[in-house]
Amino acid sequence: MRVGANDWQRAACLRYSLQTMRTFTRTAFMMALGVCAWPGVSLAAGDPINPPPTAQDWQALAKLPDWSGVWTPVISDQVAQEKTNPPPWTPQVAKQMLHMYAEEKAGRPFPIIDHCFPTGMPSWMLITHNALEILFTPGRVTILGEGDGNRLRRIYTDGRPHPADPDPSFHGHSIGHWEGDTLVVDTVGLLPQAYLAVNEAVGVPNNGDMHIVERLHLQGPDTLLDDLQITANKALSKPWSTTRKYYRQRAQKFDILEGVCSQGSYTDAVDKNGNAIFAPIKFHNGVPVGSDSK
Numbered sequence: 001m002r003v004g005a006n007d008w009q010r011a012a013c014l015r016y017s018l019q020t021m022r023t024f025t026r027t028a029f030m031m032a033l034g035v036c037a038w039p040g041v042s043l044a045a046g047d048p049i050n051p052p053p054t055a056q057d058w059q060a061l062a063k064l065p066d067w068s069g070v071w072t073p074v075i076s077d078q079v080a081q082e083k084t085n086p087p088p089w090t091p092q093v094a095k096q097m098l099h100m101y102a103e104e105k106a107g108r109p110f111p112i113i114d115h116c117f118p119t120g121m122p123s124w125m126l127i128t129h130n131a132l133e134i135l136f137t138p139g140r141v142t143i144l145g146e147g148d149g150n151r152l153r154r155i156y157t158d159g160r161p162h163p164a165d166p167d168p169s170f171h172g173h174s175i176g177h178w179e180g181d182t183l184v185v186d187t188v189g190l191l192p193q194a195y196l197a198v199n200e201a202v203g204v205p206n207n208g209d210m211h212i213v214e215r216l217h218l219q220g221p222d223t224l225l226d227d228l229q230i231t232a233n234k235a236l237s238k239p240w241s242t243t244r245k246y247y248r249q250r251a252q253k254f255d256i257l258e259g260v261c262s263q264g265s266y267t268d269a270v271d272k273n274g275n276a277i278f279a280p281i282k283f284h285n286g287v288p289v290g291s292d293s294k
Contacts, residue, residue: 050158053138060138065181065217067134070254071224071246075129078244082198087230087240093204100202109201116261118151120170120194121187122212125226125244127197132246133256141176141183147259155185162188170194172212182217196235207234222248 089097100110113119119128130146139158145151155174166173166189173189190210197203210232219225224246231239269279 050139050160057138061136064136064178067136067218067224070131070133070249070256072131072249072254073128074223074245074247078127078199081242081244085242087196087198087235087242088237090235090237093235096204097202104199104201111201112195112197112203113200117193118170121153121172121190122210122228122230123195123197123203124151124153124171125214125228126242127199127203129200130259131249131254131256144256146256155183157183162186168192172210179215182215185212185214185216187212187214196230196232204235206232209233210235219245222250224248 103110112123113127118124124145128145128147130151132143132145132151135142135144139156141155141157143153143155153171153174155176157176157178159177160175162173162175168189168191170191172187172194174185174187176183176185178184188211190206190212192208193205194210195203196206196210210230212231213229215225215227217225217227226244226246227241228243229239229241230236263278265281266278267281269277271277
């Protein structure tokens, strides 16, 4: 079944009606439903949603560069960047880095991503070892990451500004625009707890006021570059510019797989009613010995 412009408008009107119901009286809600009964009626300026995409908006996507498929990070390049282009840490943070590198070398790495919080920005793009895919839809670019269902970036390309007071999040609020075949992304509103990391064991929370500008573009048919400029005044002595590479895997065997962080702490089990469940793994001296199911 093909989706037409009117279908998108009806969906938008439904959202508008529900928002109106929450905000105004029942009469206003019924008036909003009346608007939705007439395909082709545009929402007035100042309404809480943008107009739905048109057929022309969908056709315009064909003019964008081809970023389809599954992309995997070039890990050897991550390592090279870490050695040749380290962040300009503040003196205080630099001391923390020396300690973290020493702990990593001693076999006691700090678990930056060994928990069930999202890796967050910019660490996701800087240190991920997992695949990702990029989706184009009218007014938005979506980046989906492998490993935990919370690796999701929404980059709005419909011309909206950042919110005046964005709710902080692990991935921040991102708006973007195209300069030729380059997607320029501006990200603010990041949680102070979101890490600025150079590998999976070395990094610090940004501690607030971090700002990220990215320029994503192809280098040849199957290499995607992400040029990042990161401003984090509480961790960096000056803005840091660095680049990460991703390689397109064209073989059909490459696909995005589901990963659930906490699942690794559980084992398959059966409860007293015969239902399949996840049961916490029991450990003895750090060695898994089973579960308490049944």
